[in-house]
Amino acid sequence: xxxxxxxxxxxxxxxxxxxxxxxxxxxxxxxxxxxxxxxxxxxxxxxxxxxxxxxxxxxxxxxxxxxxxxxxxxxxxxxxxxxxxxxxxxxxxxxxxxxxxxxxxxxxxxxxxxxxxxxxxxxxxxxxxxxxxxxxxxxxxxxxxxxxxxxxxxxxxxxxxxxxxxxxxxxxxxxxxxxxxxxxxxxxxxxxxxxxxxxxxxxxxxxxxxxxxxxxxxxxxxxxxxxxxxxxxxxxxxxxxxxxxxxxxxxxxxxxxxxxxxxxxxxxxxxxxxxxxxxxxxxxxxxxxxxxxxxxxxxxxxxxxxxxxxxxxxxxxxxxxxxxxxx
Ligand code: NDP
Ligand code: GDP
Numbered sequence: 001x002x003x004x005x006x007x008x009x010x011x012x013x014x015x016x017x018x019x020x021x022x023x024x025x026x027x028x029x030x031x032x033x034x035x036x037x038x039x040x041x042x043x044x045x046x047x048x049x050x051x052x053x054x055x056x057x058x059x060x061x062x063x064x065x066x067x068x069x070x071x072x073x074x075x076x077x078x079x080x081x082x083x084x085x086x087x088x089x090x091x092x093x094x095x096x097x098x099x100x101x102x103x104x105x106x107x108x109x110x111x112x113x114x115x116x117x118x119x120x121x122x123x124x125x126x127x128x129x130x131x132x133x134x135x136x137x138x139x140x141x142x143x144x145x146x147x148x149x150x151x152x153x154x155x156x157x158x159x160x161x162x163x164x165x166x167x168x169x170x171x172x173x174x175x176x177x178x179x180x181x182x183x184x185x186x187x188x189x190x191x192x193x194x195x196x197x198x199x200x201x202x203x204x205x206x207x208x209x210x211x212x213x214x215x216x217x218x219x220x221x222x223x224x225x226x227x228x229x230x231x232x233x234x235x236x237x238x239x240x241x242x243x244x245x246x247x248x249x250x251x252x253x254x255x256x257x258x259x260x261x262x263x264x265x266x267x268x269x270x271x272x273x274x275x276x277x278x279x280x281x282x283x284x285x286x287x288x289x290x291x292x293x294x295x296x297x298x299x300x301x302x303x304x305x306x307x308x309x310x311x312x313x314x315x316x317x318x319x320x321x322x323x324x325x326x327x
Contacts, residue, residue, distance in 0.1 A: 005029055005030060005031045006028075006029075006030045006031070006079045006080065007030065007031045007033065007076060007077070007078045007079050007080075008025050008030045008031070008032050008033065008078055008079065008080040008081070008082060009033045009034075009035065009059075009072070009073075009076060009078040009080070009081045009082070010022055010025075010032065010033070010034050010035065010056075010082045010084060011034075011035040011063065011081075011082070011083050011084055011085035011111070012035070012083070012084030012085035012086060012127075013034025013035060013036060013047065013056060013058070013084070014034070014036055014042065014043060014044065014046055014047060015046065015084060015085075015088070015190070016046065016185075016186055016188050016189050016190060016227055017084045017127070017184075017227050017230065017231055017234075018034060018046070018047070018084050019046045019047045019049065019050040019052055019188065020050060020186065020227050020228050020230075020231045021082055021084065021231040021234060021235070022034060022047065022050070022052045022055075022056050023050050023051070023052050024231050024232060024235060025235070026052060026055050026056075028235075030080075031057070032052075032055065032056045032057065033056070033057050033058075033059050033072075033076050033078065034047075034056045034057070034058050034059070035058075035059055035060075035061050035063075035072065035085065036058050036059070036060055036061075037060070037061075037062050038060050038062070045188075046188045049187070049188050050188075059072050059075070059076070063085045063102075063103045063107030063110070063111075064102045064103060064106065064107060065110075066110040066113065066114075069110050069111060069114045070110075070113075070114045070117070070118070072114075073114040073115065073117075073118040073119060074118055077118060077119045077122075078119065078122055079119075079122055079123065080122065080123045080124075080125070080238050081111065081115060081122055081123070081124045081125065082125045082127075082234055082238075083107075083108060083111055083124070083125060083126050083127060084127050085103065085107065086103060086104050086127065086158075087099055087100040087103045087104060087154070087157075088154075088190070089154070089190065089192055089193070090131065090152045090154045090155070090284065091192070091282075091284060093152050093153035093154035093157070094152070094153055094284070094285060097153040097157075100153055100154055100157050101153070101157045101160075103157075104154070104157035104158055104160075104161055105157045105158075105160040105161055105164075108126060108160075108161035108164055108165065109164055111124070112124065112164060112165065112168045112174070112176070115168075115174065116168065116172055116174065120172065120174060121175075122175070123175040123176075123177070123238040123243070124165065124168075124174065124175060124176045124177070125177055125179060125234050125237060125238055126161055126162065126165040126176065126177070126178045126179070127179060127181055127234075128158055128161065128162045128165075128178040128179060128180045128181065128245070129154075129155065129158050129180065129181055129182075130142060130180060130181065130182035130183070130223070130247070130249065130291045130293050131150065131151075131152065131154060131155040131158065131288060131291070132148040132150055132155055132158060132159055132162060132180060133146050133147075133148060133149065133291070134148070134149040134150055134151040134155065134288055135149065135151065135288060135289055135290070136148070136149045137290070137292070140290070140292060141292055141293070141294050142182075142247065142249075142291065142292060142293050142294065143247055143293070143294040143296065143297065144180070144245060144246070144247055144297055148162075151286040151287070151288050152284065152286060152288075155288075162178050162180075162245075165177075165178050166178070166245070169243055174243075175238070175243045176243055177237040177238060177240075177243045177244060177245065177246070178245040178246075179230075179233060179234055179237060179245075179246060179248050180245060180246065180247045180248065180293070181230055181248050181249075182222070182223040182224075182225065182247070182248065182249035182250070182291055182292075182293040183195075183222045183223065183224050183225070183291065184224065184225040184226060184227045184229070184230045184248075185224055185225075185226065185227065185313060185317060186226060186227040186228065186316075186317070187316060187317055187320030187321070187324075188227075189227070189317070194215065194256055194259070195224060195259060195314075195317065196317065196321075197213070197215070198213065198215075198256075198259055198260055198263050199263055199314070199317040199318045199320075199321045200321045200325075201213035202260075202263045202264050202266075202267055202269060202272075202275075202318060202321075203267065203318060203321040203322045203324075203325050204325065205267075205269060205275055206267040206269060206322065207322075207325055207326065209325065211275070212275050212276070212277050213275050213276050213277070214276075214277045214278070214279045214282065215256070215276055215277075215278065215279070215282055216278070216279065216280070216281075216282030216283040216284070217256075217282075217283050217284075217287055218255070218256040218257050218260065218276070218278075219255060219256070219257070219289070220255065220256055220287060220288070220289055220290070221253050221254060221255045221256075221289065221290040221291070221292065222253065222254065222256075222290075222291050222292075223249045223250055223251070223252060223253050223254075223291055223292045223293050224250070224254065224259070224310060224313060225248075225249065225250045225306050225308070225313070226306065226307070226308035226312075226313050226316075228308070229306045229307050229308055230248055230306075232304060233246070233248045233298055233302065233304045234248075236298075236302040236303070236304050237302065240301065240302060244301070246295075246297055246298040246301070246302065247293045247294060247295060247297060247298065248293070248295060248298055248304070249292070249293025249294065249295045249306075250293075250295065250306045250309070250310075251292075251293065251294055251295055251296075252309070252310055253290060253291075253292040254310055258310075259314060260272040260276060262310070262311055262314040262315075263314050263317075263318050266314065266315050266318045266319075267318060267322070
């Protein structure tokens with residue numbers, strides 16, 4: 001007898017992580033549904049990049065519209081729900097705090113309500129963030145024992161979602177897991193994030209399409225991993241016998257200066273300082289100076305560890321941007 005395929009719903013399917021997760025689940029023979037908003041011209045470039053556009057079934061709804069989510073849940077009754085949808089850019093969250101709250105906080109409440117009412121046995125993954133810790137750490141490192149101290153409207157909205165997922169787990173015995181994801185990047189990372197801005201900017205300079213790159217605070221440090229590795233952790237969390245919350249990080253930290261140096265060196269552009277200018281408009285009212293996670297719990301409990309390291313990640317992104325711009 002052939003077992004029925006598992007069904008997964010991914011919100012945020014057209015972003016960075018959605019296509020990587022869809023590819024992983026399709027390889028594991030899931031039936032994959034992807035939530036997209038209603039657009040006149042939807043942009044499938046990220047799912048195209050990973051070759052999954054034709055294999056995902058897209059369903060239209062909006063994280064801010066509870067009824068639309070309820071209708072989708074009744075239609076597909078998923079076994080697993082991966083909530084990747086968000087207004088995910090920290091910088092914009094000061095300019096649009098209400099929209100950010102509606103999507104990142106209330107949207108999660110709506111999803112949890114829909115699961116509880118329609119398919120309470122479904123497993124739920126919430127994309128939480130290392131930004132929850134703000135500048136708090138224990139000896140410089142952030143693990144599950146470090147108290148949260150969010151420093152942006154984005155992080156505050158994600159704090160609500162984190163605790164709501166925990167609360168549904170405790171109140172209703174639902175399978176809800178938070179991945180406390182540290183920064184993760186890829187060739188399809190949004191272009192306003194600092195890594196992709198640097199790799200695209202350096203490639204443009206190399207090709208003579210630009211002569212400078214304008215950034216904010218380049219002394220900040222981040223624990224940058226590869227999105228393709230992080231979606232494996234998301235899946236593993238939902239396969240574990242017990243729902244729990246895990247830091248997902250590489251355990252390595254680098255400054256933006258190091259990122260610049262590695263990217264410009266890859267293109268043999270000489271000293272990056274010749275090209276990089278500062279504009280305070282890219283600085284933030286409150287900054288998180290260092291995000292540096294410990295993936296020990298995920299390693300011990302889930303057997304997860306990142307495969308792509310810093311230099312390989314930077315090279316992958318630079319090479320991809322060069323190829324794209326040349327084409
Ligand atoms: P992206 O910003 O690339 O993707 C987010 C997706 O959410 C987009 O496809 C967007 O759709 C969708 N979305 C936004 N608003 C709505 C809405 N109202 N209804 C339906 N869909 C909506 O994020 P990433 O893929 O990088 O990140 C995935 C998740 O992980 C996010 O929740 C993010 O906050 C979290 N995270 C990411 C980290 C990272 O370093 N990448 C670190 C920590 C957490 P559209 O295409 O229509 O705009
Ligand atoms: P975040 O960690 O989720 O906020 O990811 P980002 O890639 O947006 O920012 C990482 C760090 O880079 C933050 O400390 C930013 O202040 C810093 N940064 C410096 N210059 C820039 C810039 O031009 N754009 C962005 N997005 N971040 C910048």
